Amino acid sequence: MQTQSKIVDLPEFNVVIFSFLLNFIWEMWQIPFFMAIPNGTHWAGVVACTQATFGDAAISIVAFWCVAAFAKSRRWIIKPSPSQIGSFVMVGVVITIAFEAIATVLLDRWSYSPSMPTLPILGTGLLPVLQWILLPPLTIWFVRRQLT
Template identity: 30%
Template sequence: MMDVSNSWVRTLRRYIVLILASNLLWEILQLPLYTIWQEGQPSEITFAIFHCTLGDVLIATACIVAALAIFGDTSWPQTRFCPVLLTATVFGVAYTLYSEWVNVHIREAWAYTRLMPTLPLLNAGISPILQWLILPPLCLLLSARGRHAFKRPCHADEERK
């Protein structure tokens, strides 16, 4: 039997490590979609990669903690896994839409190249939106793998009733 009192701590630790590694890779791979790739000096590009990756980790951590505060319980991730996963994902996507809009169109802190596909109306880059639709759920599923991540995790609560 799994020690429920510590499983959420292990899951959260794994999640943060995976979110760090996956976002670092994503930030590197999506660089050609931003003008810094063409216009920036190597030191600026390196700084941007690490700055954005650390920001991603902080955002992902804040989103999962907020989702846990709303929907988690003492036996998470064995129970309430899906509501936490969905809420953290929605929070991450919502923040990203806001951040892309503010930083690209208002502050002009960064810019897209013509290679970046954008969402109509919002003109937000699709790559950062996909980043938050794919990485946090995948990392959370992998983090909770010890109990039920690949055994219909969003139906685990229903099966216990």
């Protein structure tokens, strides 16, 4: 039983859990803004959103570790400075813009519906970028509540 309590005390574990939960809701909400998913089966949408959410959780943990490397502490998330919060957000935004470009342009893995607002010049969907501006601070808030 003691091993279990140690796992839940790890900042990384909490980042992954809360990031997964928040991002899954976001992924499901933004389904109408992507092509094919709104016309597919319900299960296909759930599977696609779950896969995307695993990617979101991975981006969150990479962003967490980037900030931890600069902070020289994995516990930075307990009392994050504004620059640490901003760095956490920005790492996610940069990775998201890169992944969206690779997926939509180079690999043609998915495409946006006409209702998806996009960023000028980049063509990246606005909703995936907003996801990485709005959800990381919420993730930090939940993790802090859990660990303190």
